[in-house]
Amino acid sequence: MPESPLRTVRPVATVDEAVEVLREDGGRVTKARRAILDVLFEVRDPLSVEQIARRAAPELDVPSTYRNLEHLETVGLVRHVHFGHGPGLYELVSDHERWYALCESCGAVTAFSPADLDPVRVTIDERIGYQVRFAHFPLVGLCRACQAPDQA
Structure with missing residues (x-):
């Protein structure tokens, strides 16, 4: 894409x-x-x-x-x-575009393929009518290592 x-x-x-x-x-x-x-x-x-x-x-x-x-x-x-x-x-720019996730606790950055989010992107398009990209800014949240043990 x-x-x-x-x-x-x-x-x-x-x-x-x-x-x-x-x-x-x-x-x-x-x-x-x-x-x-x-x-x-x-x-x-x-x-x-x-x-x-x-x-x-x-x-x-x-x-x-x-x-x-x-x-x-x-x-x-x-x-x-x-x-x-x-x-x-x-x-x-690459044929194998990478998007990123950023841990807001430890600052770890993880690269992933845009295809990894295709189901999420389809859901967003169906529910609110937007074809979204996450190329310019990373997804932000907590990496597995920083999540509370009961959330893992």
């Missing part, structure tokens, strides 16, 4: 494919954009702008990293998610 009907998502498997998407879109393939893509392909987990800037190159500053990530998101290569009250985190 695409993240949004208003935004084109373009999952790619390699940095070279991402570079080709940038070129097709008419965007420049700068050293900074290439470094950001290298980091996101290497780590494969959501990262903050500061983490990306630190890993990408010593000379890459946070403001230019924000600008480049915004462009990569506009092109459909990157998306951002929010875990709690912290900064937005960025990750590559």
Whole structure:
């Protein structure tokens, strides 16, 4: 399921494919954009702008990293998610989209497939008429380890 009907998502498997998407879109393939893509392909987990800037190159500053990530998101290569009250985190768009659950007690984050919530999404659509996505913000609750023993 695409993240949004208003935004084109373009999952790619390699940095070279991402570079080709940038070129097709008419965007420049700068050293900074290439470094950001290298980091996101290497780590494969959501990262903050500061983490990306630190890993990408010593000379890459946070403001230019924000600008480049915004462009990569506009092109459909990157998306951002929010875990709690912290900064937005960025990750590559993928054919195997991940959604997240966040434990409000210990802060654990669990990734899962959108298909795992298909029954819930069908129920919401049937009852209130919304086709929901949980891509931008995580589901929030208590992980098994933090639940009271009588609730497990």
